[in-house]
Amino acid sequence: MPDEQLLDCLVIGGGVAGLMSAVYLKRYRRNVLVVDAGKSRLRLIPRTRNVIGFPDGIPGTELWDRIREHAARYGAEVAHGCIDRLERAGDGTFDAWSGEQHWRARYVILATGASDVAPEIGGLDAALQGGQLRYCPVCDGFETQGQRVAVLGRAGHGLRESLFVAGFGNEVTWLAMQTQDEVAPEDLARLRECGVRIAEQYPRHIHCTPGQGVEVELQGGTRLAFDVIYPALGLTHVSELALALGAQAQADGQLKVDAHQQTTVPGLYAAGDVSVDLNQISVAAAHAAIAATAIHNSLL
Ligand SMILES: Cc1cc2nc3c(=O)[nH]c(=O)nc-3n(C[C@H](O)[C@H](O)[C@H](O)COP(=O)(O)OP(=O)(O)OC[C@H]3O[C@@H](n4cnc5c(N)ncnc54)[C@H](O)[C@@H]3O)c2cc1C
Incomplete structure (x- = not known):
């Protein structure tokens, strides 16, 4: 031109x-x-x-x-x-x-x-294509019905995303990255009422393996397993x-x-x-x- x-x-x-x-x-x-x-x-x-x-x-x-x-x-x-x-x-x-x-x-x-702000997660690209890592519950929360879902996000943002994701008939855990004390007690109570678990310790290591799901190791050494993780960063x-x-x-x-x-x-x-x-x-x-x-x- x-x-x-x-x-x-x-x-x-x-x-x-x-x-x-x-x-x-x-x-x-x-x-x-x-x-x-x-x-x-x-x-x-x-x-x-x-x-x-x-x-x-x-x-x-x-x-x-x-x-x-x-x-x-x-x-x-x-x-x-x-x-x-x-x-x-x-x-x-x-x-x-x-x-x-x-x-x-x-x-x-x-x-x-x-x-999107990408998390530090091993196997990220393959996990995105395989559906173990998802960025947009508005787009694909429907697909997580019946699955074990982790939401990785800080304070109010992580809490709201967890509440949103919990509306799809799944089993949700909020990986709160030690920010759970920054939200109002009544909001935490509401999260619990909706059946959302809270993993309070900082995740030390997160890894996605195609076909096998998401493995999270918390700082205290506890290991958690999920089908899907939503980073909300x-x-x-x-x-x-x-x-x-x-x-x-x-x-x-x-x-x-x-x-x-x-x-x-x-x-x-x-x-x-x-x-x-x-x-x-x-x-x-x-x-x-x-x-x-x-x-x-x-x-x-
Ligand atoms: C994992 C994932 C799953 C999603 N799933 C869904 C879904 O199921 N349903 C849905 O509705 N939405 C979904 N979305 C969201 C959807 O992809 C976006 O909303 C949509 O692509 C937005 O279109 P856009 O044109 O604004 O931006 P984009 O489609 O991202 O296009 C922006 C373009 O601008 C170019 N660009 C940027 N800066 C410059 C520059 N300076 N000069 C020239 N070019 C530039 C980029 O290279 C890019 O090609 C998903 C997003 C992600 C990440």
Whole structure:
């Protein structure tokens, strides 16, 4: 793409939100380019079962292929690269760089996603694919029915996640990492009422073995066995490019947006995990539809 071409919209990130934005904008016959670093969280999903239209589920990588194919069908171009600098010019347009490559655009949709804080667990990658380690009970708590489940998380966050996970007819233990004293006694009592056990000592060692489950050794030497572990150590929203432009965000980087997904920087929109705490494929797709349509309307 020639350096001097002014795009209607540059989409940064080519996961769910970015590609859905491109489908909408191309179908509105807009001049759009997606630049993607190729690390969508979709590639970490062994099989998603809550995407409408796929009742038997679909592996995340296959879904990503299908979404890319869908965007390509309408002529959306995806450039591989990582945007490392984004600036807003005096006339309100944007300049973006990926190394030496440069693009200019009237509008930008930031669809850069989020990343989970990974625990120190032996065999993590295989466990993620095998379903022994899961990050998202909203997505797959349903699949843990009847299983022994550990939740690894500190204080209030770990407690809330344990309560959420305990709603699926399973057997839950909160690995509290010695933060159980930081929560209110009535919350602890509620957790116990829901049948959640609390492992108070710090886990010294956690290991997942495909097909065999999760082994936890506590500092006192006690060994616990689980079928599944949910790390609940937090999430980082990938919003640095917007923050550098002065966009407002929460402490964890989640961008503030209006009803049309516009950030507090005029012309800069955000869609998907970067701007929401309900990290879901359906939410990312909906954000994209809203942002792309708002941009199209602004260009009329
Ligand atoms: C293990 C796991 C299981 C999950 N299961 C489900 C499920 O069953 N159902 C469900 O609804 N959701 C599930 N999710 C969540 C789902 O994957 C996300 O909500 C969804 O992918 C969000 O889409 P997104 O477009 O916001 O971000 P992503 O799909 O993560 O895409 C972001 C893209 O932006 C790119 N990027 C980042 N920075 C830059 C940059 N500076 N320049 C260029 N590109 C950049 C990244 O490389 C990436 O390709 C799961 C997530 C995980 C981790």
